[in-house]
Amino acid sequence: MGAQLRVFRRRIRSVQATKKITKAMELIASSRIVKAQQRLEASTPYLTQLNAAVSAAASHASDVSKHPLTSKGEVVDEAAILLITADRGLAGAYSSNAIKEAEALATRLRERGLNVTFFVVGRKGVSYYRFRGRALAGEYIGFTDQPTYADAQRIGHDLLTGFLKPESEGGFDEIHLVYTHFVNMVTQSPRVRRMLPLEVEEKLVEASDSRNLPFPLYEFEPGPEAVLDALLPRYIDHTVYTALLMSAASEHAARRRAMKSATDNAEELIRSLTRQANQARQAEITQEISEIVGGADALKSA
Amino acid sequence: MAELNVAVVSAERSLWQGSAKSVVAKTPEGEIGILPGHEPVLALLVESPLRIETTDGTKVLVAVHGGFFAVDGNNVQVIAETAEMASEIDVDRAKAALAKAQAAAGEAGSPESKAAKRAETRLNVAMGGK
Numbered sequence: 001m002g003a004q005l006r007v008f009r010r011r012i013r014s015v016q017a018t019k020k021i022t023k024a025m026e027l028i029a030s031s032r033i034v035k036a037q038q039r040l041e042a043s044t045p046y047l048t049q050l051n052a053a054v055s056a057a058a059s060h061a062s063d064v065s066k067h068p069l070t071s072k073g074e075v076v077d078e079a080a081i082l083l084i085t086a087d088r089g090l091a092g093a094y095s096s097n098a099i100k101e102a103e104a105l106a107t108r109l110r111e112r113g114l115n116v117t118f119f120v121v122g123r124k125g126v127s128y129y130r131f132r133g134r135a136l137a138g139e140y141i142g143f144t145d146q147p148t149y150a151d152a153q154r155i156g157h158d159l160l161t162g163f164l165k166p167e168s169e170g171g172f173d174e175i176h177l178v179y180t181h182f183v184n185m186v187t188q189s190p191r192v193r194r195m196l197p198l199e200v201e202e203k204l205v206e207a208s209d210s211r212n213l214p215f216p217l218y219e220f221e222p223g224p225e226a227v228l229d230a231l232l233p234r235y236i237d238h239t240v241y242t243a244l245l246m247s248a249a250s251e252h253a254a255r256r257r258a259m260k261s262a263t264d265n266a267e268e269l270i271r272s273l274t275r276q277a278n279q280a281r282q283a284e285i286t287q288e289i290s291e292i293v294g295g296a297d298a299l300k301s302a
Numbered sequence: 303m304a305e306l307n308v309a310v311v312s313a314e315r316s317l318w319q320g321s322a323k324s325v326v327a328k329t330p331e332g333e334i335g336i337l338p339g340h341e342p343v344l345a346l347l348v349e350s351p352l353r354i355e356t357t358d359g360t361k362v363l364v365a366v367h368g369g370f371f372a373v374d375g376n377n378v379q380v381i382a383e384t385a386e387m388a389s390e391i392d393v394d395r396a397k398a399a400l401a402k403a404q405a406a407a408g409e410a411g412s413p414e415s416k417a418a419k420r421a422e423t424r425l426n427v428a429m430g431g432k
Contacts, residue, residue, distance in 0.1 A: 042315040049311060049381045053344055053372055149313045149384060216374040221329050221345035230346050231370065234383065238313060 002284045008277035012270055019266035025090065026259035029252045032145065033185070036249035040242065047238055054231050060224035068164060069232045070198045076173040079114040080137065080162055081105060082155065082195070082240070084179045084247040085125030087144045094180065094188070094254035095124035098247075101190035102178040109176075117172065119159065121244070137162065147248055152241035159240075160233055163196050172196070179243035180250035186257070188250035195239055198232060304338035305357055308378045310364055312385040318354070318362060325378050326353040327371055336373055343373040349419050351427045352380060363388040365427040367420055391428035400425050 061067075083102040085095040106116045119138035120126050126139045138158050143151045165171030175196040180188050220227050305321040325336040328350035334343070347369045354362040369382035403418035 039314065043313055045309075045311045045316055046313045046381060049372070049379050053370060053381070056344060056372075152313075153383070216342035218342045218344040218372070218374075221334070221343060222331055226330075227344060227346060227370065234369075237383070241313060 005280045022259045022262040029256035033252040040245045057228040079174045080117045080172040082119045085122035086251045087123040091255040092258035147244035156237035179247045182249040310380040323355045363427045396425040
């Protein structure tokens with residue numbers, strides 16, 4: 001076998017091996033998208049109930065707008081961003097799109113004269129900031145493909161602690177969330193959402209029920225304010241949880257798409273390499289024949 | 303006889319749904335029992351076992367780790383942050399977890415002691431469910 005042919009065969013084998021891997025990753029990602037979506041759906045009853053309860057408690061509590069979680073500090077000078085990226089790469093531009101969005105948001109906040117602090121979820125985002133030598137207030141890694149509620153609680157707790165710190169110690173006045181919204185299997189777009197201070201929407205109260213009374217006349221235990229105090233932090237946790245799940249679904253969708261095109265490219269490469277290998281093989285045969293014929297001719301004429 | 307429609311929901315999924323004769327839960331102010339026709343209540347839950355007696359007389363135990371519940375007419379919605387059914391808890395593992403959590407527990411109010419309390423509730427529920 002000629003040297004050229006051997007090189008082609010070797011390259012085909014290596015591309016085939018790569019293709020097997022990318023194909024497997026594509027399949028795994030597809031099944032995980034569905035799982036993440038199911039978990040997102042499973043958590044909606046909780047949110048609906050929480051919404052209703054918060055609105056009910058808010059309508060009974062004395063003054064919601066004075067609640068520490070719904071008001072900013074007097075001087076608005078500190079902001080925090082919670083950025084959700086992936087732990088692993090090979091997901092196309094998923095992480096870098098989210099980072100870009102967060103950076104744009106940070107620039108906007110800085111223009112308003114705010115100090116920006118970052119909380120980052122996912123190894124990719126963390127290493128982006130580490131490499132640039134920028135300090136992070138929080139790093140959360142190791143769960144982005146299957147986030148649990150406990151992960152969300154941990155993050156929510158850290159954010160709340162930062163928000164409730166007194167002004168003089170650098171408590172945040174605003175907390176923003178950057179995550180990747182799962183539009184459908186082909187489209188995912190990074191989104192920015194303001195998490196804190198909370199806006200308790202009055203229209204929720206009106207829209208929640210068609211009966212005369214928006215809520216049953218609940219007896220609150222221990223009391224409407226205490227209930228509200230306990231419920232609002234749950235809101236944060238759940239917002240973080242939803243964002244984590246949404247981002248996980250987006251991450252898998254982005255990975256699936258990236259791996260699909262990698263598999264397609266590998267197939268294309270294999271096809272063209274096979275052509276070239278065949279050509280080389282034929283050239284080799286032709287050469288051998290002409291050598292034999294040439295040799296026989298030489299013998300005859302001698 | 304009137305029945306209660308009970309739904310137990312945690313942040314991650316819905317756990318149990320069905321009709322019941324009574325529900326007993328624990329709030330920061332103490333235990334509260336809900337029977338059909340109870341007045342509307344919205345109360346917080348503390349780390350505790352939640353007891354449901356279904357219409358066919360069986361008892362359902364759920365370990366709830368924080369959250370709240372709302373009673374409206376004969377509908378009872380239990381919204382727990384995290385919750386586990388008695389049948390899902392492995393007694394041996396719960397025991398081991400409790401021992402470990404108690405060993406690590408520091409003063410009251412610390413995260414470790416909360417974990418110990420959680421482990422205790424789980425074990426309680428798991429044992430009571432048998």
